[in-house]
Amino acid sequence: MILTSVKLKNFRCHKDISLSFSENLNYIVGGNGQGKTAILESIYYLCTTKSHNTNSDIEVLKFGENVFEIFGSFKNLVNDEVRVIYSSEENKKRYLQNGKHKHRLSEVIGNYPIVLLTPVDHSITFGYPGDRRKFFDSIYCQASAAYLGLLVDYNRTIRQRTSLLYSIRENRNKNFSELDAWTQKLLETGAELINYRKNFFSEFELFVKQAHSEILNGNENPGLTYFYLSGYDGKDIKDRFAELLEAKREDELRRCACLVGPHKDDFIFDINGINLKTFGSQGQHKTFQVALRFAEFFYLKEKTGKAPIFLLDDVFGELDTARSVRISENLRRVGQTFITLTDFTDISYLHKRSTDTVIKLMDGIVTYA
Amino acid sequence: MQIAEPLQIAIEELSKLPSIGRKTAQRLAIHLLKSDIDAVEKLLSAIQNLKTKLRFCNRCFNISTEDLCDICSNHKRDHSLICVVEEASDVIAVEKSNEYHGSYHVLAGVLSPLSGVGPESLHIKELLKRFETEEIQEIILALNPDTEGEATSLYLAKLIKPLGVKVSRIARGLPIGGDLEFADEATIGRAVLGRITL
Numbered sequence: 001m002i003l004t005s006v007k008l009k010n011f012r013c014h015k016d017i018s019l020s021f022s023e024n025l026n027y028i029v030g031g032n033g034q035g036k037t038a039i040l041e042s043i044y045y046l047c048t049t050k051s052h053n054t055n056s057d058i059e060v061l062k063f064g065e066n067v068f069e070i071f072g073s074f075k076n077l078v079n080d081e082v083r084v085i086y087s088s089e090e091n092k093k094r095y096l097q098n099g100k101h102k103h104r105l106s107e108v109i110g111n112y113p114i115v116l117l118t119p120v121d122h123s124i125t126f127g128y129p130g131d132r133r134k135f136f137d138s139i140y141c142q143a144s145a146a147y148l149g150l151l152v153d154y155n156r157t158i159r160q161r162t163s164l165l166y167s168i169r170e171n172r173n174k175n176f177s178e179l180d181a182w183t184q185k186l187l188e189t190g191a192e193l194i195n196y197r198k199n200f201f202s203e204f205e206l207f208v209k210q211a212h213s214e215i216l217n218g219n220e221n222p223g224l225t226y227f228y229l230s231g232y233d234g235k236d237i238k239d240r241f242a243e244l245l246e247a248k249r250e251d252e253l254r255r256c257a258c259l260v261g262p263h264k265d266d267f268i269f270d271i272n273g274i275n276l277k278t279f280g281s282q283g284q285h286k287t288f289q290v291a292l293r294f295a296e297f298f299y300l301k302e303k304t305g306k307a308p309i310f311l312l313d314d315v316f317g318e319l320d321t322a323r324s325v326r327i328s329e330n331l332r333r334v335g336q337t338f339i340t341l342t343d344f345t346d347i348s349y350l351h352k353r354s355t356d357t358v359i360k361l362m363d364g365i366v367t368y369a
Numbered sequence: 370m371q372i373a374e375p376l377q378i379a380i381e382e383l384s385k386l387p388s389i390g391r392k393t394a395q396r397l398a399i400h401l402l403k404s405d406i407d408a409v410e411k412l413l414s415a416i417q418n419l420k421t422k423l424r425f426c427n428r429c430f431n432i433s434t435e436d437l438c439d440i441c442s443n444h445k446r447d448h449s450l451i452c453v454v455e456e457a458s459d460v461i462a463v464e465k466s467n468e469y470h471g472s473y474h475v476l477a478g479v480l481s482p483l484s485g486v487g488p489e490s491l492h493i494k495e496l497l498k499r500f501e502t503e504e505i506q507e508i509i510l511a512l513n514p515d516t517e518g519e520a521t522s523l524y525l526a527k528l529i530k531p532l533g534v535k536v537s538r539i540a541r542g543l544p545i546g547g548d549l550e551f552a553d554e555a556t557i558g559r560a561v562l563g564r565i566t567l
Contacts, residue, residue: 145554156516164482178480178488181524185516188523 001112002075002336003043003309010065012038017366021338022357025331027350028340030361036340039361040116040311043338046072046082047112047309049095049105053120057086057093074112082112110142113300113308117293117315124292125276125285129266136267139296140200143303147196154189158258161186165256183245190261191238194228197262201226204299211294215287215326222288223270228262286318290327297334310337317342321349376402425457428499430475430492432457440464440472447471449506453496453525455479455513463511471509474499479517480524488524496525500532507535514541 005020013035028036041060044052051060061068067087074080086093095102102108123131141148161182168179205224212222232240244260252259269276269288276288293310301307310331316324328350331337352358358369372380376398384394401409425431426438429451433439440446440460450471454460460473476491499505508529512518526536542560543552552560 146558149555153516157520160480160482160516160520167482167485167487175488177527178482178524181480181527182482182520184523184527185520 001306001309003046003112004073004075006039006042006046006073007069007071008039008042009067009069010062011042011068011070012060012062013364014038015062015364017364019359019366020357021336022355023336024353025328025356026336026338027352027356027358028338028361029358030342032342034361034363036342036361037118037313039359040313040338040340042070043072043309043311044114044116045070045084046074047108047114049084049093049102049108052116052118058088058091061086061088110304113142113304113306114311115293115297115300115308116311116313117290118311118313119317121289121293122285125269125280125288129264132267133263133265135292136197136200136204139204139299140196142300144196144200147193147200150189150193150196154186154193154262157182157185157189158261158263161258162256165252165258168253169256186258186261187238187241187245191241193262194237194241194265197226197228197265201267204295207295207299208291211298211330212287212291214330215291215294215323217326220271220284220287222291223273225268225270227266227268229260282318283320283323286315287323290315290319294330294334307335310334312337312339314340314342325349325351425475429473430457430477430495431460431473445470449504450509451496451499451505451507452509452511454511455518459511471507476512476521479512479521481517491521493525493528497528500534505534507537510536510538 002023003021005018007016007018008014009016013033019039028039030036038060041051041053044050045060051057054060057068066089067085069086070082070084072082074082081098083096084093085096095108097108097111124135137151141151161179164179164182168174168176201224208222208224212220229237229240229244231244241260248259271280271284271288274280276284280288293312297308297310312331315327319327328339331339332353360367360369379398379401380391380394383389383397384391386394389397401412422434423432424434424436426433426441427436428441429438431438431440433441435442441448447470450469451474452463452469452471453474453476454463455476455478457475460475463469463473474492474496476493476496478486478491480486480488480491508525510522510525512522522538526538529536540563541556542563543549543556549557
């Protein structure tokens with residue numbers, strides 16, 4: 001699936017521009033504040049109905065305007081025309097596919113799969129366990145509806161059980177058999193969730209190793225470890241889960257929080273057996289983040305049978321020339337890709353081909369090189 | 370725009386009903402306005418009868434015209450079986466299947482600490498009381514397969530099992546006559562897990 005063109009009206013700093021794209025690499029080049037990331041953001045809107053970096057549509061609207069509009073043409077077996085229109089006066093957003101109104105997110109998600117690499121990915125390798133869970137969950141949920149259902153069920157159980165722990169502490173409720181039932185529910189859904197994550201992770205790790213070695217030519221060997229249920233020693237997951245729940249029971253009642261379960265899972269990355277978060281350099285972190293996104297791309301392509309559109313926002317900033325060149329060469333295998341770059345002269349080493357497009361943005365004027 | 374007050378009141382009252390929005394309420398009110406007085410009075414008394422002629426069964430909390438509902442007072446039914454459901458509307462659903470000939474117990478909700486619903490707000494005490502007066506052999510839990518329904522099932526199983534009564538939960542799977550390709554992935558996954566040997 002290929003995005004052939006985009007038209008933007010009053011979107012971020014763009015008053016009214018039209019862009020046409022290559023089926024291969026698209027470099028979007030311009031100075032700071034010229035709206036490079038805004039173009040990636042508009043592509044994200046077309047594929048998912050929303051922005052990747054804000055929850056409120058009004059922030060995306062050009063200052064002093066009331067309506068923004070994104071128009072995109074996709075080329076597939078058939079051609080799709082997608083329009084996203086937002087009006088601040090009505091505070092309403094419309095998503096139309098071939099002129100038909102799509103009301104539900106679930107009608108849109110998965111039609112145009114997308115993988116996005118941004119500087120915010122920093123948090124996957126540097127940040128908290130929650131950032132990593134969010135990253136892996138978002139990939140697995142796209143591949144498995146059963147996992148998505150399980151995750152929703154589990155999160156609801158956590159909320160219900162936490163609420164019950166509060167009411168027990170405030171003495172509104174002294175019914176411990178009710179707590180036992182919710183603990184049992186947590187245990188059953190949680191153990192199933194861990195099993196799903198174990199399977200997913202052992203498969204996904206291969207994709208990461210593959211991507212990493214292609215970027216680096218095999219100098220570094222990345223590793224991923226899935227940590228769940230502290231002290232787990234290979235016996236039955238449910239047994240260990242139950243032991244931990246029992247041990248933390250008093251703590252849970254005092255702190256009114258669910259302290260054990262897959263919502264506390266973490267994923268540890270290493271390079272040649274050395275912990276990345278503690279000892280990795282900026283460049284190693286960045287390379288790892290790129291490898292994770294490449295892995296996501298190929299994993300989703302295999303699982304869903306559709307090649308996602310690949311967006312890379314400002315990736316080459318922290319990488320040396322050798323790594324940048326290898327990444328851009330690998331991108332040729334990928335399919336349609338959009339890359340933002342700050343400096344026009346920068347791309348000389350990336351060996352642009354005739355099928356690639358360079359889009360230069362300056363003061364709202366688009367030129368192709 | 371000025372709307373005559375009686376009409377406005379009718380619209381307001383109708384739009385309080387579940388799944389009725391303002392526009393539908395307006396359409397209903399205008400329709401009633403145009404209808405014969407006979408039809409309106411029939412509707413009125415039908416609504417009034419809901420409150421005056423119906424009550425909840427003393428034993429199972431199903432909707433009933435008497436102290437005991439038709440199912441509880443029917444001697445032909447198997448009263449050693451109790452099917453536990455969330456709402457009275459679920460009784461109607463199971464009854465329509467014509468496959469179940471035991472009795473029921475309506476909980477009037479499920480456990481949900483977030484909405485402040487605990488065991489004491491459900492008809493659980495009344496269910497346990499039934500063990501004192503009735504000879505019960507099996508409890509069938511037919512609650513919705515969502516987070517709260519499952520937690521409630523687990524809670525009831527823990528309470529009832531020590532009484533030496535069989536506790537079962539209805540199976541999950543594919544709808545009869547449904548196409549496999551149209552079923553959602555989660556249901557198919559469950560159905561594969563719960564497969565039976567032929």
